[in-house]
Amino acid sequence: MTVPVIPAPAQAPAAPGPDATQSLTSLAKADGVRFLLAMFTTLTGKPCAKLVPVEAADALEGEGVGFAGYAAGGMGQQPRDPDVIAIPDVRSYTPLTFVRPGLGLVHCDPHVEGRPYAFAPRVILRTLAERAAAEGMSLVSGAELEYFLVRRAADGSVVVADAGDDADQPCYDARGLTRMYEHLTAVSDAMVQLGWGPYASDHEDGNGQFEQNFHHADALTTADRIVTLRYIVQMLAEQRGMTATFMPKPFADRTGNGLHMHLSLWNGERALFPASGEDPYGMGLSRTAYAFIAGLVAHAPAMHALIAPTVNSYKRTGATTTASGATWAPREASWGGNDRTHLVRVPDGNRVELRGGDGSANSYLAAAAALEAGLDGVHRGLDPGAPGARRGPGLPRTLLDAVHALEGDDVVRGVLDAVDPEAGVSAYYAELKREEFYGWHNTVTRWELDRYLTAV
Numbered sequence: 001m002t003v004p005v006i007p008a009p010a011q012a013p014a015a016p017g018p019d020a021t022q023s024l025t026s027l028a029k030a031d032g033v034r035f036l037l038a039m040f041t042t043l044t045g046k047p048c049a050k051l052v053p054v055e056a057a058d059a060l061e062g063e064g065v066g067f068a069g070y071a072a073g074g075m076g077q078q079p080r081d082p083d084v085i086a087i088p089d090v091r092s093y094t095p096l097t098f099v100r101p102g103l104g105l106v107h108c109d110p111h112v113e114g115r116p117y118a119f120a121p122r123v124i125l126r127t128l129a130e131r132a133a134a135e136g137m138s139l140v141s142g143a144e145l146e147y148f149l150v151r152r153a154a155d156g157s158v159v160v161a162d163a164g165d166d167a168d169q170p171c172y173d174a175r176g177l178t179r180m181y182e183h184l185t186a187v188s189d190a191m192v193q194l195g196w197g198p199y200a201s202d203h204e205d206g207n208g209q210f211e212q213n214f215h216h217a218d219a220l221t222t223a224d225r226i227v228t229l230r231y232i233v234q235m236l237a238e239q240r241g242m243t244a245t246f247m248p249k250p251f252a253d254r255t256g257n258g259l260h261m262h263l264s265l266w267n268g269e270r271a272l273f274p275a276s277g278e279d280p281y282g283m284g285l286s287r288t289a290y291a292f293i294a295g296l297v298a299h300a301p302a303m304h305a306l307i308a309p310t311v312n313s314y315k316r317t318g319a320t321t322t323a324s325g326a327t328w329a330p331r332e333a334s335w336g337g338n339d340r341t342h343l344v345r346v347p348d349g350n351r352v353e354l355r356g357g358d359g360s361a362n363s364y365l366a367a368a369a370a371l372e373a374g375l376d377g378v379h380r381g382l383d384p385g386a387p388g389a390r391r392g393p394g395l396p397r398t399l400l401d402a403v404h405a406l407e408g409d410d411v412v413r414g415v416l417d418a419v420d421p422e423a424g425v426s427a428y429y430a431e432l433k434r435e436e437f438y439g440w441h442n443t444v445t446r447w448e449l450d451r452y453l454t455a456v
Helices: 024-030 054-063 121-134 174-179 181-194 219-239 287-298 300-307 313-317 363-380 399-407 410-416 425-441 446-452
Strands: 035-041 047-053 065-067 084-088 103-112 138-152 158-160 200-203 209-213 243-245 259-267 344-348 351-354
Touching: 024 054, 024 103, 035 054, 035 084, 035 121, 047 054, 047 065, 047 219, 054 084, 103 121, 103 219, 121 138, 121 219, 121 363, 121 410, 138 219, 138 363, 174 181, 174 200, 181 200, 181 209, 181 219, 219 243, 219 363, 259 287, 259 363, 287 300, 287 344, 287 351, 287 363, 300 363, 300 399, 300 410, 300 425, 313 399, 363 410, 399 410, 399 425, 410 425
Parallel strands: 035 103
Antiparallel strands: 035 047, 065 084, 084 103, 138 158, 138 209, 138 243, 138 259, 200 209, 259 351, 344 351
């Protein structure tokens, strides 16, 4: 729930990280890095990597490194298909020596047979960001990553790692923060070392739930950092005998894990969201910003297939209550001011917050969906209607509902098909998620046994 800091309208985010003229070898050696994780994500968000010695970094940079896409899963391949070649983006190089001595990471763009691979989420976001740039627009984003710190009990159940974290309303509790001081400060120190500009760690609304924030950047950089931070949080938690989970709803009676995205459009150094003339709804926003909001609201049902992409996601957005008394998850496609019950919140005149995403979202696909949905509103000059009116479409109640919405929405389907419309990425993704839903549906649960065993 912490509010990411967005700059004054005259400021554009600085170009982060190393530039493309530096070599992986020189960067790694300067940081004492001996091995590089050459990383990409599948459509389902799984981080995949090979561990490359620094002595082979030149070959990695020049030729990439190969993967069997079918084995990775969620990459649109069969065993007979050619290798997925991960080509590193030097600008994403990240030393991770605080995780393991001598370790570093570089995010990669998967290619197949010499072409950017249509099923690769990072390639999808890069493609759409480049198209927006050709129109003179770039998406800047900040993200709120919520997660639980848990452990397995002797009976196999999942419990909060801190047994003392048992208050009905634990949000912002100083004592809960202090008991997790070593973990939280290790993560924050890591972000300081990387130059991400962390500015807060807080105890969230659920017992055992935390959030750590870092400064905004262009959408691709922020998506990379979300993948990296999830990895860092999980590895550092493991070192302390805990499991960090970004699962949307690990506990039925507690708040779920969101991935809230703070979004703004820019033209070079010029912010496009602050009002520069008429402000029809008094939020300090431009007509461009209102149209962007309208696009997010209009495409919200289909967009949920990408920003809330699991069966468990809809236990979060469909929740009616929690131990704390609030779910903090939107139930309708509405928008409004500084009001956290809406799908789209307007904290100030510089940005909007999309609150529908959760911790299971692939960060590249979530950003790509938000960009395209918002830009569709801009291109068509949509009006979101009066704030707080709750005029938007209903949100999906299950993953299957979200898949149906995706299949009926040309704009959001076009996100998945951005690299190659003939590749069938959107159809593949829809079927992947449909089968995920049916896999869950075919499992007999304790709820069913309790309800039906002697019902008739």
